[in-house]
Amino acid sequence: MLSVSELAISYGSRRVVEAVSFDLEPGTVTALIGPNGSGKSTLLRTIARLHAPDAGAVTLEDGADLLALSPRAFARTIALLAQSRPVPGGLTVREVVTFGRHPHRSRWTGQDPRGTAAVEKALALTRTAELADRPVAALSGGQIQRVWLASCLAQDTGVLLLDEPTTYLDLRYQVEILDVVRDLATDHGVTVGVVLHDLDQAAAIADHVVLLENGAVMAQGTPVDVLTAENLSRAYGVRVDVTVRDGAVHTRAVGRHNTPSTAALSAS
Numbered sequence: 001m002l003s004v005s006e007l008a009i010s011y012g013s014r015r016v017v018e019a020v021s022f023d024l025e026p027g028t029v030t031a032l033i034g035p036n037g038s039g040k041s042t043l044l045r046t047i048a049r050l051h052a053p054d055a056g057a058v059t060l061e062d063g064a065d066l067l068a069l070s071p072r073a074f075a076r077t078i079a080l081l082a083q084s085r086p087v088p089g090g091l092t093v094r095e096v097v098t099f100g101r102h103p104h105r106s107r108w109t110g111q112d113p114r115g116t117a118a119v120e121k122a123l124a125l126t127r128t129a130e131l132a133d134r135p136v137a138a139l140s141g142g143q144i145q146r147v148w149l150a151s152c153l154a155q156d157t158g159v160l161l162l163d164e165p166t167t168y169l170d171l172r173y174q175v176e177i178l179d180v181v182r183d184l185a186t187d188h189g190v191t192v193g194v195v196l197h198d199l200d201q202a203a204a205i206a207d208h209v210v211l212l213e214n215g216a217v218m219a220q221g222t223p224v225d226v227l228t229a230e231n232l233s234r235a236y237g238v239r240v241d242v243t244v245r246d247g248a249v250h251t252r253a254v255g256r257h258n259t260p261s262t263a264a265l266s267a268s
Helices: 040-047 071-075 093-104 115-125 141-154 171-188 199-205 229-236 262-267
Strands: 002-011 014-024 029-033 055-060 078-081 159-163 191-195 208-213 216-221 239-245 248-254
Touching: 002 040, 014 029, 014 040, 014 055, 014 191, 014 208, 014 216, 029 040, 029 171, 029 199, 040 159, 040 191, 071 078, 071 093, 078 141, 093 115, 093 141, 115 141, 115 171, 141 159, 141 171, 159 171, 171 191, 171 199, 199 248, 208 229, 216 229, 229 239
Parallel strands: 029 191, 029 208, 078 159, 159 191
Antiparallel strands: 002 014, 002 055, 208 216, 239 248
């Protein structure tokens, strides 16, 4: 388990996150949602030690201070799939995925006895095994995203953080990425924290949702408890209709040109 306690974060003199607390539980997916500027990605980057907090703590289940771990120990604990990564030229998919094994290599000999098995498992989980010998530069954007995810999986950490992993992907690759994320938690016990803009995606894969507004937690809990019309309309500043069918949450932002008809509202 990873616990975020009273975390406060600033950019220069501007406070962007204030006293945020939540837990990432083993074998569960926690989705961070909220409008642009609410602090979602900043929180994830701070947990990943890419930004220093002003106050608060990030601790592991044994009480260890995550932010105080050595770089090597930290890289064996947490992997981050950032919003964008460069496309490495001259490298194959397998070579890129193997980057994830760096924290596990012997400092003196460079040996990594479990490396081959970890890389093959990561390729299989992300369905990139058939691409293993292809140049990364020849792949589509969705394929490259899966390759970077495979590299994170090869890192073999207990915690996986993903910052908007479905951005710029077509529907097929969005579904595939989210399926992998859900499988990692359910089948492999990985602790997953993910920033998502698509509220229906968050509802579909998350066990726990943290709704942020202006750098603070407005609500957190199950998707049904958090993704209400009242919460979402307030947070996003636009009318959001919410329906729940068979336990599944569906959201719809309503603007001037897509106002639902009375008949449609009655049918829902």
